[in-house]
Amino acid sequence: MDYSKLLxxxxxxxxxxxxxxxxxxxxxxxxxxxxxxxQPDFATPWHVRETGIISLERGYxxxxxxxxxxxxxxxxxxxxxxxxxxxxxxxxxxxxxxGGSEAIDLAIRAxxxxxxxxxxxxxxxxxxxxxxRLCGGVPVPVxxxxxxDFKLTAAQLSAAITPRTKLLVLPYPNNxxxxxxxxxxxxxxxxxxxxxxxxxxxxxxxxELTYGVRHTSIAxxxxxxxxxxxxxxxxxxxxxxxxxxxxVCAPPEITKQMLKIHQYAIMCAPTTSxxxxxxxxxxxxxxxxxMRAEYDRRRKYIVEELDRIGLPCFEPKGAFYVFPYxxxxxxxxxxxCERLLNEGRVAIVPGTAFGKxxxxxxxxxxxxxxxxxxxxxxxxxxxxxxx
Amino acid sequence: MNELLKLIEKDARLTPEMLAAMLxxxxxxxxxxxxGYEKDGxxxxxxxxxxxxxxxxxxxxxxxxxxxxxxxxxxxxxxxERIYNYPExxxxxxxxxxxxxxxxxxxxxxxxxALFVAEKLAPMESVIxxxxxxxxxxxxxxxxxxxxxxxDIRSELSDGLQ
Numbered sequence: 001m002d003y004s005k006l007l008x009x010x011x012x013x014x015x016x017x018x019x020x021x022x023x024x025x026x027x028x029x030x031x032x033x034x035x036x037x038x039q040p041d042f043a044t045p046w047h048v049r050e051t052g053i054i055s056l057e058r059g060y061x062x063x064x065x066x067x068x069x070x071x072x073x074x075x076x077x078x079x080x081x082x083x084x085x086x087x088x089x090x091x092x093x094x095x096x097x098x099g100g101s102e103a104i105d106l107a108i109r110a111x112x113x114x115x116x117x118x119x120x121x122x123x124x125x126x127x128x129x130x131x132x133r134l135c136g137g138v139p140v141p142v143x144x145x146x147x148x149d150f151k152l153t154a155a156q157l158s159a160a161i162t163p164r165t166k167l168l169v170l171p172y173p174n175n176x177x178x179x180x181x182x183x184x185x186x187x188x189x190x191x192x193x194x195x196x197x198x199x200x201x202x203x204x205x206x207x208e209l210t211y212g213v214r215h216t217s218i219a220x221x222x223x224x225x226x227x228x229x230x231x232x233x234x235x236x237x238x239x240x241x242x243x244x245x246x247x248v249c250a251p252p253e254i255t256k257q258m259l260k261i262h263q264y265a266i267m268c269a270p271t272t273s274x275x276x277x278x279x280x281x282x283x284x285x286x287x288x289x290x291m292r293a294e295y296d297r298r299r300k301y302i303v304e305e306l307d308r309i310g311l312p313c314f315e316p317k318g319a320f321y322v323f324p325y326x327x328x329x330x331x332x333x334x335x336x337c338e339r340l341l342n343e344g345r346v347a348i349v350p351g352t353a354f355g356k357x358x359x360x361x362x363x364x365x366x367x368x369x370x371x372x373x374x375x376x377x378x379x380x381x382x383x384x385x386x387x
Numbered sequence: 388m389n390e391l392l393k394l395i396e397k398d399a400r401l402t403p404e405m406l407a408a409m410l411x412x413x414x415x416x417x418x419x420x421x422x423g424y425e426k427d428g429x430x431x432x433x434x435x436x437x438x439x440x441x442x443x444x445x446x447x448x449x450x451x452x453x454x455x456x457x458x459x460x461x462x463x464x465x466x467x468e469r470i471y472n473y474p475e476x477x478x479x480x481x482x483x484x485x486x487x488x489x490x491x492x493x494x495x496x497x498x499x500x501a502l503f504v505a506e507k508l509a510p511m512e513s514v515i516x517x518x519x520x521x522x523x524x525x526x527x528x529x530x531x532x533x534x535x536x537x538x539d540i541r542s543e544l545s546d547g548l549q
Contacts, residue, residue, distance in 0.1 A: 023546050026546075027546065034542075037541055037545075039541065041539070041541065043540075242544070297394070297409035297410075298409075300408050300409050300410075300411065301405055301408040301409050303408075304408040305408070369537070370398070370401065370405065371400075371537075374405070
């Protein structure tokens with residue numbers, strides 16, 4: 001079989017994720033303290049798990065409607081209103097997906113045709129560019145800057161827009177930098193977008209994990225809802241990564257098209273997860289508060305510790321990552337992370353794995369126990385002294 | 388400051404420096420607060436929760452219900468004091484409902500516990516009756532589930548590529 005003739009050239013040409021490369025290096029080593037994971041260390045709250053278990057016991061093992069069960073969509077509508085002041089009609093504007101990842105895929109595929117440009121602020125999560133390429137679209141990375149705390153500015157947005165631009169990805173709260181964008185910081189972007197035909201894919205998967213300031217969705221700002229596709233999910237807010245459940249909210253015209261893709265490719269999100277999610281939305285606000293408070297304590301601790309040992313970082317206000325500057329040692333972030341792994345036995349991810357603008361930085365996750373973080377910090381400190 | 392106490396209650400091994408970072412205070416201040424709490428008895432002490440089953444040690448725990456005749460003016464306090472001073476007594480609670488004092492005893496054998504009840508508790512003049520319940524297994528204690536280690540399930544399921 002000549003696989004080179006068989007396989008899609010577009011897919012073969014997709015670069016493997018930069019995180020992947022790093023994890024392959026990690027796999028042969030033992031006694032490594034990892035600060036790499038992008039998921040909560042909490043198990044899903046018990047009342048949510050129990051609801052899933054009970055649904056299985058009762059035989060709720062069938063498909064749901066393509067867009068998700070009606071009770072779940074109604075709860076989602078109430079949740080978006082309650083937490084972010086967003087109004088979405090459960091019947092025509094909400095689609096329940098297999099994680100936020102599917103929601104991102106639906107949004108990009110519903111909009112992008114060959115040649116269309118997608119503006120992607122980077123560093124950011126690794127999936128926007130490959131999905132754009134799969135649609136034949138042209139990714140337009142925009143490197144956000146440390147002096148702007150890795151926020152996208154109106155000037156950068158304005159400069160990136162061309163007649164072919166169809167979509168802006170807005171990945172805040174941001175993985176890997178921990179940056180957020182407040183209403184005041186979003187408004188200038190809105191002014192740029194207002195007179196264009198550019199839609200916004202707002203990836204708000206970390207919206208419940210902001211510290212000291214509530215998340216603002218760009219869709220909640222005046223006149224923006226009509227061009228916004230809001231992606232969110234249960235993974236980070238409710239510690240439900242393994243349940244694979246997300247959702248996407250968009251105007252009916254866009255939702256209708258996304259739903260067609262979802263219907264043919266996925267059918268429906270897992271039923272057990274959907275039933276458990278209703279319980280999470282109804283009775284899980286306290287769980288969110290509890291986990292956020294715990295992340296916040298670790299965040300303060302790790303920022304202070306990194307600063308003390310000589311890896312300064314700007315104060316991350318969202319997600320569960322810090323993005324310290326590691327460029328002061330005369331090597332690239334990738335070399336730094338490789339050496340830290342091999343010599344210091346601590347795994348962190350080089351900023352370059354998250355696209356443009358990541359050079360000089362590294363992502364450190366604090367979705368770990370304080371004990372684990374402390375051990376890692378001690379090792380990093382020891383390693384830095386050898387440089 | 389309740390936040391500090393809640394953190395220490397959950398994990399007494401957090402250092403004043405760690406606590407200070409988490410609470411936006413300085414370490415000296417946190418140290419002084421902890422000293423204060425220790426002095427005034429708000430913080431009574433620090434324990435580790437050990438699953439002795441894992442070590443093969445076969446100690447037994449019993450929960451004993453006591454019915455008591457309260458003493459004039461002293462109520463239950465006097466008899467409680469006589470009971471809690473025995474080192475075998477792990478916990479002692481005054482209860483509402485069908486009995487008055489709940490005594491948690493630890494001993495090396497069932498016989499040792501039974502003898503303690505028969506020789507020390509039952510003969511006290513204000514004790515009307517006793518009922519001894521032996522603990523067969525501890526599933527959870529002080530908010531912690533016994534059989535779990537602190538292994539990270541995430542690494543069993545995934546290489547962490549997210």
